[in-house]
Amino acid sequence: MNGFTKRGWFALCAAAALSAAGPSGAASLRALVLSGGPDLEHNQAAIESNVRYVDRLLPKDTQKRILFTDGDPKSKNVLCEDDQGKTYYRIPQLPRLDGANELPRIESEFETLASGPPDEPVLLYVTGHGSPGAGAFDNNHVDLWNKEQLNVRDLAAQIKTLPEATPVAVVMVQCFSGCFGNLLFEGGDPKAPLVNRDLCGFFASVAERPAAGCTAAVHEADYHDFTGYFFAALSGESRLGQPVTGCDYNHDGRVGMDEAYCYTLIHDDSIDTPVCTSDVFLRRFVPAVGFDFTETSWSDLRAWAAPAQRAALDALSDDLKLSGETRLTDGLKLFQKTNAASWDLPSVHVIRFMRLAKTVVLAHWLMTSEAAADQPIKSRYKALTAAEARSCLAPSTRVSPGTEVRAS
Numbered sequence: 315m316n317g318f319t320k321r322g323w324f325a326l327c328a329a330a331a332l333s334a335a336g337p338s339g340a341a342s343l344r345a346l347v348l349s350g351g352p353d354l355e356h357n358q359a360a361i362e363s364n365v366r367y368v369d370r371l372l373p374k375d376t377q378k379r380i381l382f383t384d385g386d387p388k389s390k391n392v393l394c395e396d397d398q399g400k401t402y403y404r405i406p407q408l409p410r411l412d413g414a415n416e417l418p419r420i421e422s423e424f425e426t427l428a429s430g431p432p433d434e435p436v437l438l439y440v441t442g443h444g445s446p447g448a449g450a451f452d453n454n455h456v457d458l459w460n461k462e463q464l465n466v467r468d469l470a471a472q473i474k475t476l477p478e479a480t481p482v483a484v485v486m487v488q489c490f491s492g493c494f495g496n497l498l499f500e501g502g503d504p505k506a507p508l509v510n511r512d513l514c515g516f517f518a519s520v521a522e523r524p525a526a527g528c529t530a531a532v533h534e535a536d537y538h539d540f541t542g543y544f545f546a547a548l549s550g551e552s553r554l555g556q557p558v559t560g561c562d563y564n565h566d567g568r569v570g571m572d573e574a575y576c577y578t579l580i581h582d583d584s585i586d587t588p589v590c591t592s593d594v595f596l597r598r599f600v601p602a603v604g605f606d607f608t609e610t611s612w613s614d615l616r617a618w619a620a621p622a623q624r625a626a627l628d629a630l631s632d633d634l635k636l637s638g639e640t641r642l643t644d645g646l647k648l649f650q651k652t653n654a655a656s657w658d659l660p661s662v663h664v665i666r667f668m669r670l671a672k673t674v675v676l677a678h679w680l681m682t683s684e685a686a687a688d689q690p691i692k693s694r695y696k697a698l699t700a701a702e703a704r705s706c707l708a709p710s711t712r713v714s715p716g717t718e719v720r721a722s
Contacts, residue, residue, distance in 0.1 A: 343437060343706075343707075345372055345377070345436070346427065347369070348438070350381075351459075352461045353461060356393075357391050358530040359532050360531070361442055362382070362392050362406060364527065365380060379413070379426075381419055382411050384460070387411045392406055415459045417462050424476070432480050433479055435482070436483070439486075440485070440487065441488065441541060444456050444525075445457055447465055451521040451522050453493065454466065457488070466496050466497065470496075478511050483514055483701075484515035485516050486517050486518065487517075487539065487540045488525060489528075492521040492589035495591050497591075504598065516702075517589045519586055520587045526582075527540065534554060535554060537553060540582060543574075544571075544578045548569055560577075563620075568705065571590075572622055574705075576622035580625065580630070592702055607642070607671065612640070615627065627667070680692060
């Protein structure tokens with residue numbers, strides 16, 4: 315197997331070691347929140363709720379900046395809906411508001427991040443609306459205030475301004491967000507070499523589908539979306555302040571983003587079809603030609619899966635009423651009958667189940683390969699999954715990407 319043959323020379327980082335970030339406080343978190351809709355009609359209360367919730371969970375010493383709509387705390391621009399279905403607008407109820415969610419301000423914030431300590435990790439959280447880009451869903455965009463757009467290529471250019479030593483975690487919950495997994499690649503181009511930095515990301519939907527979380531209803535108990543489940547698992551605290559447990563699937567005493575991701579796959583009762591950067595990596599570098607992952611037995615699939623993945627596979631399999639060793643073959647039959655655009659939960663669970671199963675099989679195939687050409691891919695995959703296993707709320711470690719490797 316050789317994942318490099320399509321595009322000639324690709325640069326990869328070979329080492330995948332975790333290194334301590336030093337004493338607590340030595341590498342404090344920096345967070346940039348891009349939030350709000352593109353106009354009054356699409357700036358729903360749930361988006362603002364996401365900002366309040368994530369802000370509440372960030373460590374107290376976090377250096378944070380929140381960009382929201384037009385940046386004016388006195389603008390009545392939050393769309394709400396009461397119990398009778400009547401809509402109205404009110405001013406933002408945010409703990410802070412640092413500026414407008416527009417391109418010039420975003421560029422300014424990245425300039426500030428770029429001038430900071432290079433070893434301090436950055437969390438980029440995006441909540442709002444997204445739209446498909448032209449063509450193959452590989453350059454979708456975030457819908458900013460005043461109907462500006464921030465596409466994958468634009469964001470890749472901004473992240474590139476940060477020092478290579480700066481670890482970056484990206485969480486994006488807008489519609490069509492999955493294509494932002496292409497931030498793994500130079501210029502956000504899915505055919506380009508990998509970026510030479512510690513970067514990982516989690517996204518609410520595949521590139522071709524919308525996501526949940528844009529309701530104007532004001533009752534937060536009714537919210538079901540990626541933000542609510544992902545950050546509840548990471549923090550142990552729901553949007554309503556209730557304790558959340560059972561997310562430490564590998565029993566190491568902490569919850570990583572990879573575990574929060576799998577918790578979300580299990581519990582998010584919405585249209586979300588989440589994606590993470592390791593999914594994107596494997597589909598790029600592990601060829602599927604001459605190999606049908608659905609022929610994998612259920613016992614092998616479970617054995618190859620990480621504990622969090624195993625829990626999600628079990629839960630989704632139960633939801634779909636699958637049993638026996640041929641669950642992937644049976645799941646494929648369900649998938650072939652599923653409308654890829656469907657919003658009903660059984661269809662959503664089929665999509666989640668089959669995507670996760672494919673990720674597990676591709677990872678196993680890569681990590682058991684003995685081909686010399688696959689060794690740098692293995693090393694970089696280890697580094698990526700190590701980054702995904704951190705918590706973006708308590709980033710006490712960083713992944714050292716090591717030296718650049720060129721392979722043909």
